Amino acid sequence: MKQSAQASLLRSSRLKLWEPAFWLIAMASPWLLSSQALIINEIAIVALFAISLDMILGYTGIVSLGHAAFLGMGAYSAALFAKLVMPDPLVGLLFAMFVSSLLGAICSLMILRGSDLTRLMVTLAMSLILMELANKLDWLTGGTDGLQGVVMGPLLGRFEFDLWGKTAASYSLSVTLLLFIQMRRLVNSPFGATLMAIRDNRLRAMAIGIPVNLRLATIYIFSAGIAGAAGALLAQTSAFASLDVFAFDRSADILLILVIGGAGWLYGGITGAIVFKLMQDILSSITPQYWTFWVGLFLVILVLAGRERLIRPWTWFGGTSHK
Amino acid sequence: MLTILFDGIAYGMLLFILAVGLAVTMGLMNFINLAHGAFAMLGGYITVLLMQRFDVPFLLCLPAAFIGMALLGAALERTLYRPMYKKSHLDQVLFSIGLTFMAVAGMTYFMSSSQQIIQLPEWLKGRTELGEGAWTLGMGHYRIFIIVVCAALTLGLQYVLARTCFGSCLRASVDDQRVAAGLGINVNLVFLATFSVGSGLAGLGGAMGAEVLGLDPSFPLKYMIYFLIVVAVGGTSSLTGPLLAALLLGIADVAGKYYIPKMGAFIVYSLMIMILIWRPQGLFVRKGGK
Numbered sequence: 248m249k250q251s252a253q254a255s256l257l258r259s260s261r262l263k264l265w266e267p268a269f270w271l272i273a274m275a276s277p278w279l280l281s282s283q284a285l286i287i288n289e290i291a292i293v294a295l296f297a298i299s300l301d302m303i304l305g306y307t308g309i310v311s312l313g314h315a316a317f318l319g320m321g322a323y324s325a326a327l328f329a330k331l332v333m334p335d336p337l338v339g340l341l342f343a344m345f346v347s348s349l350l351g352a353i354c355s356l357m358i359l360r361g362s363d364l365t366r367l368m369v370t371l372a373m374s375l376i377l378m379e380l381a382n383k384l385d386w387l388t389g390g391t392d393g394l395q396g397v398v399m400g401p402l403l404g405r406f407e408f409d410l411w412g413k414t415a416a417s418y419s420l421s422v423t424l425l426l427f428i429q430m431r432r433l434v435n436s437p438f439g440a441t442l443m444a445i446r447d448n449r450l451r452a453m454a455i456g457i458p459v460n461l462r463l464a465t466i467y468i469f470s471a472g473i474a475g476a477a478g479a480l481l482a483q484t485s486a487f488a489s490l491d492v493f494a495f496d497r498s499a500d501i502l503l504i505l506v507i508g509g510a511g512w513l514y515g516g517i518t519g520a521i522v523f524k525l526m527q528d529i530l531s532s533i534t535p536q537y538w539t540f541w542v543g544l545f546l547v548i549l550v551l552a553g554r555e556r557l558i559r560p561w562t563w564f565g566g567t568s569h570k
Numbered sequence: 571m572l573t574i575l576f577d578g579i580a581y582g583m584l585l586f587i588l589a590v591g592l593a594v595t596m597g598l599m600n601f602i603n604l605a606h607g608a609f610a611m612l613g614g615y616i617t618v619l620l621m622q623r624f625d626v627p628f629l630l631c632l633p634a635a636f637i638g639m640a641l642l643g644a645a646l647e648r649t650l651y652r653p654m655y656k657k658s659h660l661d662q663v664l665f666s667i668g669l670t671f672m673a674v675a676g677m678t679y680f681m682s683s684s685q686q687i688i689q690l691p692e693w694l695k696g697r698t699e700l701g702e703g704a705w706t707l708g709m710g711h712y713r714i715f716i717i718v719v720c721a722a723l724t725l726g727l728q729y730v731l732a733r734t735c736f737g738s739c740l741r742a743s744v745d746d747q748r749v750a751a752g753l754g755i756n757v758n759l760v761f762l763a764t765f766s767v768g769s770g771l772a773g774l775g776g777a778m779g780a781e782v783l784g785l786d787p788s789f790p791l792k793y794m795i796y797f798l799i800v801v802a803v804g805g806t807s808s809l810t811g812p813l814l815a816a817l818l819l820g821i822a823d824v825a826g827k828y829y830i831p832k833m834g835a836f837i838v839y840s841l842m843i844m845i846l847i848w849r850p851q852g853l854f855v856r857k858g859g860k
Contacts, residue, residue: 310660357843360850363659364602368802369846371795372839379836495791499667506664540675546668550661551653 260435269514270424277416284412290524291419292480297504297516298430299473304502305510306434307466308446310363313370315497316354316377317471319488320347321478323381323388326397326488334400336483340422343479344472351471355464371495378493393489397482408484415484422480426473431513433469442466443511496539503546572707574828575821580713582820583720584782586813588775588793589800590727591768593812596801598744598764599655604666606772606797607790608673613639613773614780614789615677618686628691632719635777636770643769647762670790677787686785716778723771728809740764799842805851 273291277284296318303309325343329336357369381388388394401407406414433439444452445459453459482488491497500523508519530538592606613635620626620634650669654662690712698709731737742750743760751757776785783793796819804815819838826837 304660310663312663357847360847362851364596364798364802365846365850367602367663368795368798369843371798372843375795376836376839376843379839383836499671502660502664502667506660510660537675537679539671540679543668543671543673543675546664547650547672550657550665550668551650 274417274420274424277413277420281413284416286524286528288412288416288419288484290520291416291423292477292484293501293504293524294517294520295419295423295426295480296474296477297501297508297520298427298513299470299477300501301505301510301513301516302430302434302470302473303467304505305512305515306439306446307442307463309358309463309467310366311358311370312367312495312498312502313372313374314470314474314501315493315495316370316374317347317351317474318478318481318497319374319377319381319492320350320471321475322482322488322492323394323478324475325479326394326482326486327387329399329483330394330397334398336399336402336418339483340476340479343482344475347475347478348468348472350475351468352464354471355467358467359460359463371498374493374495374498378490381490381493388488391490393487394482395487397486397488399483399486408486412484419480419484422476426476427513430473434513438462500542503542506546506549573709574825576707576709577713578821578824579817580710580716580820581782581824582817583717583724584775584779585796585800585820586816587720587723587771588779589797589816590809590812591765591771592797593801593804593809594740594764594768598740599761601651601655602659602662602666603651604663604794604798605669605673605790606666606768607792607794608670609639609643609769609772610776610779610793611673611677611785611787611789612642613776614785615681615686616773617777617780618688618785621689628688632774632777636774639773639776640766640770644762644766646769647765651765652758670794674787674790681787683787686780688780688785690781712781716782719778723774724809724813731809736760736763796838799838803842803845 276287280287296314299317300311300314303311303314321343324346325339328339328342332342333339354370354373357373358366382390384390399408402414402418406418408414408418434442441452441457441462444455444457445462449459478492481492504519504523505516506519507522508515508517527538530541534541588610589606591609592603595601595603595606616635616638617628617631620631621628626634650665654665657665693711695711698711698714731740739750739755739760742753742755743757747757750760776789779785783789799819800812800816803819804812819842822841823835823838826835830837
């Protein structure tokens with residue numbers, strides 16, 4: 248019995264054939280489609296951010312409306328680090344991840360208690376508080392004008408960030424890949440299995456001896472760090488940080504992205520990011536001002552039709568969806 | 571100082587009327603409706619449109635906003651919201667965010683994104699001052715009007731909830747939906763009526779608040795957090811909880827903005843996080859409830 252359970256667990260974590268192929272294409276894309284490097288960069292960053300949310304939402308079942316808090320924290324700390332301490336991007340990235348993990352550690356104390364509603368409120372309020380802080384500390388952050396005058400040093404002391412975003416895209420893709428491998432290992436480990444146990448039935452998980460609160464706090468801090476990395480990439484590749492990294496729209500968009508791709512699946516965030524960014528690009532070129540309307544309509548229809556069915560096309564015409 | 575207290579109370583009363591529908595629907599159907607602010611905004615726009623285009627007097631616009639939003643709420647409840655009750659919280663959040671986005675973009679399209687201005691009738695414009703020195707109490711007439719109307723509404727709601735047959739059906743359904751249905755209460759109808767009245771109240775609040783809170787298409791996003799604070803802090807099991815929470819929030823917000831303008835909305839959010847860490851289920855919860 249134990250043998251077969253182990254085998255099935257191992258099988259699900261084995262590297263699929265298409266995965267290296269996917270990443271090879273992704274890594275080559277800045278050169279293949281060099282005119283689209285800027286949007287590839289954006290997609291990589293958004294994908295990283297989406298997977299970081301998936302860690303807590305899809306795998307652990309913590310509903311959060313304020314994940315942008317960590318993105319913003321990462322963005323501002325990376326930009327400030329580059330401006331005030333040293334312009335090296337990699338050190339800045341590590342610093343930003345450290346700072347957002349710290350913030351995650353503080354926030355994790357608040358998400359352990361209460362109901363879904365309380366968690367929604369606390370996470371939302373956290374990102375709003377940070378936005379307010381970034382707005383009011385204008386001597387440090389530039390307030391509503393955003394943090395300007397950030398000059399990034401060359402990557403690894405060699406590759407300059409250019410205007411066309413090729414370096415930026417490769418940088419973001421590499422960081423995303425590295426962190427992705429880390430997360431893939433994490434969710435397929437026994438630790439990851441305990442997270443899913445907590446998501447599915449917290450009471451039972453507690454009863455079989457899983458330290459629920461410790462696990463929740465750990466994954467929350469981890470996810471905050473990854474989101475911080477995404478924020479740092481955002482700030483470093485655009486050499487700019489503005490208040491809208493904290494905005495509620497960010498947190499809502501990222502939820503949507505995760506839902507499009509499918510939560511609880513590592514490639515869900517990536518698929519969602521690609522679809523969402525392309526959709527945004529097309530829709531906002533047709534109706535620049537009102538594209539949120541279509542996003543809203545899409546969300547409503549998606550939920551009414553059942554969001555499990557979007558990524559399972561074979562259930563579209565079969566009547567009931569089998570989960 | 572008394573003036574600030576007074577303004578805070580008026581603000582709090584307004585927030586209560588805006589949020590009470592949300593509190594009841596959340597307690598009743600365990601449904602997180604982030605689109606509640608959109609109902610309030612639509613109510614405000616009904617008033618603005620009626621007053622600007624058709625010269626309807628202000629006092630007539632308020633019931634119109636109430637009725638319009640109640641009808642719309644009922645229609646939406648029947649068509650869109652009902653399938654949502656059984657879904658997970660994440661689905662509900664996504665669904666209502668989607669509705670909010672649609673409302674915001676739609677309003678921007680039809681009404682432009684600029685701030686709407688409501689012309690108050692003359693008798694509501696003045697200001698009365700009582701007392702002198704540090705204890706001066708300056709009362710804007712419109713603020714008095716808000717407090718009177720909201721207090722009357724609160725008493726009315728409390729009466730309906732505590733004394734009438736419908737009220738006891740509602741409380742029974744909130745406490746335990748299945749047993750209530752088993753006792754022959756038409757729970758669906760109770761839901762429908764409650765949702766509709768809640769939306770209507772939101773519309774009315776939006777209409778009255780347009781002058782105080784400002785009205786533009788980003789209204790639902792801007793004030794959503796306030797409504798949620800009222801509900802999260804006040805709890806959903808009674809009317810007094812959200813009422814006290816709304817008053818507390820109103821006074822804290824007005825006083826905070828007056829005394830420490832640099833801190834802005836900071837105080838409110840920190841206060842809320844503090845309260846929620848201390849009492850995660852809300853300040854005023856009834857023991858033994860669900």
